Amino acid sequence: MPFDVAADVTANRPLSADYNVLALAAPAIAAAAAPGQFVMVKLGSGHDPLLRRPFSVFEVLQGNDGSPIGITLLNKRIGPSTSLLYEARPGEVAACLGPLGRPFTVVDPPSDAWMVAGGVGLAPFAALAQALRARGTACTLFYGARRADELFYLDFFRAMHVELVLTTEDGSAGERGRIVAPLERRLAARAGGAPVMIYACGPQGMLAATAKTAARFNKPCQVSVERIMGCGLGGCYSCVVAMRDDDGAFHHVRSCLAGPVLAADKIRWD
Amino acid sequence: MTLDLSVSIGSLTLKNPLIAASGCFGYGVEYADLVDLSSLGGVAVKGLFLAEREGHPAPRIVETPAGMLNAIGLQGIGVRRFVDEKLPELRARRATVIVNVCGTTLDEYVEVSRILSDADGVDAIELNISCPNIKEGGIQFGCSLTGTFDVVSAVRKVTRLPLIPKLTPNVTDVSSFARAAEDAGADAVSLVNTFLAMVLDVETRRPKISNVVGGLSGPAIRPIAVRMVYECRQAVRIPIIGMGGIADARDALEFMIAGATAVQVGTANFVDPMIWPKLLDGIRAYMERHQIERLFDLVGTVDVHAEITDH
Numbered sequence: 001m002p003f004d005v006a007a008d009v010t011a012n013r014p015l016s017a018d019y020n021v022l023a024l025a026a027p028a029i030a031a032a033a034a035p036g037q038f039v040m041v042k043l044g045s046g047h048d049p050l051l052r053r054p055f056s057v058f059e060v061l062q063g064n065d066g067s068p069i070g071i072t073l074l075n076k077r078i079g080p081s082t083s084l085l086y087e088a089r090p091g092e093v094a095a096c097l098g099p100l101g102r103p104f105t106v107v108d109p110p111s112d113a114w115m116v117a118g119g120v121g122l123a124p125f126a127a128l129a130q131a132l133r134a135r136g137t138a139c140t141l142f143y144g145a146r147r148a149d150e151l152f153y154l155d156f157f158r159a160m161h162v163e164l165v166l167t168t169e170d171g172s173a174g175e176r177g178r179i180v181a182p183l184e185r186r187l188a189a190r191a192g193g194a195p196v197m198i199y200a201c202g203p204q205g206m207l208a209a210t211a212k213t214a215a216r217f218n219k220p221c222q223v224s225v226e227r228i229m230g231c232g233l234g235g236c237y238s239c240v241v242a243m244r245d246d247d248g249a250f251h252h253v254r255s256c257l258a259g260p261v262l263a264a265d266k267i268r269w270d
Numbered sequence: 271m272t273l274d275l276s277v278s279i280g281s282l283t284l285k286n287p288l289i290a291a292s293g294c295f296g297y298g299v300e301y302a303d304l305v306d307l308s309s310l311g312g313v314a315v316k317g318l319f320l321a322e323r324e325g326h327p328a329p330r331i332v333e334t335p336a337g338m339l340n341a342i343g344l345q346g347i348g349v350r351r352f353v354d355e356k357l358p359e360l361r362a363r364r365a366t367v368i369v370n371v372c373g374t375t376l377d378e379y380v381e382v383s384r385i386l387s388d389a390d391g392v393d394a395i396e397l398n399i400s401c402p403n404i405k406e407g408g409i410q411f412g413c414s415l416t417g418t419f420d421v422v423s424a425v426r427k428v429t430r431l432p433l434i435p436k437l438t439p440n441v442t443d444v445s446s447f448a449r450a451a452e453d454a455g456a457d458a459v460s461l462v463n464t465f466l467a468m469v470l471d472v473e474t475r476r477p478k479i480s481n482v483v484g485g486l487s488g489p490a491i492r493p494i495a496v497r498m499v500y501e502c503r504q505a506v507r508i509p510i511i512g513m514g515g516i517a518d519a520r521d522a523l524e525f526m527i528a529g530a531t532a533v534q535v536g537t538a539n540f541v542d543p544m545i546w547p548k549l550l551d552g553i554r555a556y557m558e559r560h561q562i563e564r565l566f567d568l569v570g571t572v573d574v575h576a577e578i579t580d581h
Contacts, residue, residue, distance in 0.1 A: 001303045001304070002303075002304065004304075004542075004543065004544050042541065047336040047488070047489045047490075047517065048335050048336045049333060050333055050336055050337065050338060050488055050489070050537070050541060051333050051338060051540060051541060052540075052541060095542070097543070227328050227329075228328065228329050228330070228331055228332070230331050230338065230340075230540045231539070231540040231543065233296075233300055233301065233304070233543055234296045234300035235294055235295050235296045235300055235301065235539065235540065235543075236293075236294060236331065236340070236342070236540055237293075237296075237316070237325065237330065237342045237345050238328070238329075238330045238331040238340070238342070239328065240325070240327075240328050240330070240345070241328070242327070251324060252324050252325055252327075252345055257300070
């Protein structure tokens with residue numbers, strides 16, 4: 001069951017001219033959140049902007065005694081709501097509803113875990129990597145961005161012994177090009193039987209390419225989809241994804257309830 | 271002071287005037303863990319046809335200044351699955367259930383209404399003759415006076431449940447449609463559905479939702495909706511259920527003063543799913559401040575002749 005809290009902004013750390021990490025005091029949500037779940041957030045109580053916005057829970061923050069005290073959001077400024085969140089100051093209050101949706105299925109050894117992130121699609125993977133490493137699962141993060149200065153939290157993942165495979169569109173860090181290229185090479189080089197779970201979050205084109213690649217190598221793949229959401233609770237039917245059911249027919253399912261984490265091989269990608 | 275918030279819609283008594291608006295509250299069960307459904311005056315569930323419908327592809331909504339545009343396309347599970355799978359839980363939660371009935375033909379409206387009338391636990395039927403987002407049926411009836419009269423008359427013959435046609439604002443004179451509904455035997459009318467509208471991305475020159483056009487809701491439309499409720503109050507004797515951009519208790523009271531016996535809240539429930547107790551508290555505080563024991567006494571008390579002063 002989700003909690004609706006008036007959460008104080010406790011910190012706001014800019015990562016670049018467009019990205020920031022916003023910390024919210026929300027102990028109940030922090031305690032309940034599983035990797036891949038999301039919250040619906042709105043700063044202030046005015047009518048413009050009106051609706052809350054969905055955000056993956058980026059990190060769960062712990063107090064000195066180890067108890068959960070809050071969450072962070074990875075925010076990219078693209079419109080009025082995300083601009084307000086970029087500029088938020090400690091002491092401002094955000095309406096925060098969550099945790100919502102279905103989380104990732106976290107795999108254990110001997111399966112490896114390969115996370116594929118594009119841009120702000122890094123958002124669910126800090127918490128997922130922590131959960132995977134806590135189980136001793138070997139992790140690789142395939143992480144693509146436009147430029148070197150938009151690759152964030154690399155030391156955070158390195159400190160957890162997550163292997164990093166990086167690409168940028170301009171070649172300023174890692175390999176030049178899209179992140180699916182090294183993913184494909186690694187899958188081709190890997191022994192057929194070695195189990196690996198692929199997790200992906202990012203732009204629709206990247207998700208489709210990742211899903212196609214995973215299917216070609218017969219590897220399971222969970223994707224975290226992003227849709228425009230009105231409520232996050234199943235009330236508005238805005239956030240639908242066409243999914244194949246057991247009979248092979250496609251139906252619109254609400255990604256706020258059935259997702260945001262969905263089985264890649266069930267999604268209609270065209 | 272003992273406060274009486276109950277209001278009557280035909281033979282149906284609501285414990286308070288707050289109804290969750292159709293299309294904004296799923297089938298009600300989605301909210302059952304967060305909201306005490308029995309604390310609401312009513313729950314208007316998502317529109318139902320005879321068969322299941324997939325609706326339009328995403329994107330289905332886009333935000334606008336103090337509002338939002340939607341074109342969901344009436345995705346739904348069909349009336350029979352609703353009766354089998356959702357209605358029992360709504361009954362168990364002691365919700366007052368208003369079912370929004372859709373149709374592509376007059377016969378479909380009749381058949382869906384007949385099935386609901388035979389089911390246990392339906393308290394009223396809201397006839398959706400005003401959805402702007404589907405090609406066939408719906409608003410075709412709601413934009414024609416004879417169409418409105420005919421569909422309400424036909425459904426009236428097969429149900430004794432309170433019958434509430436939901437009217438579109440996308441006409442020149444809404445009150446004439448309220449009158450047609452009343453003449454055809456409606457117990458009440460609800461208004462307004464959304465305003466047909468359009469939002470473009472100027473960079474790509476493409477519409478921002480897949481259906482190209484959609485329905486505008488939210489605080490942006492509230493003054494127009496209040497005016498339409500006021501006009502309908504002059505035109506009909508049956509109760510009016512008012513809606514359009516209600517976001518707090520004052521907004522709800524404004525609709526009631528303009529002539530609404532009950533109100534529906536939709537978009538604001540997306541913003542704040544815990545809005546219901548806040549609305550009730552605000553209404554109670556107003557009643558105490560104004561020494562109003564029966565909320566029903568407030569309905570239609572707008573004083574248009576008094577000297578206007580700035581409060």
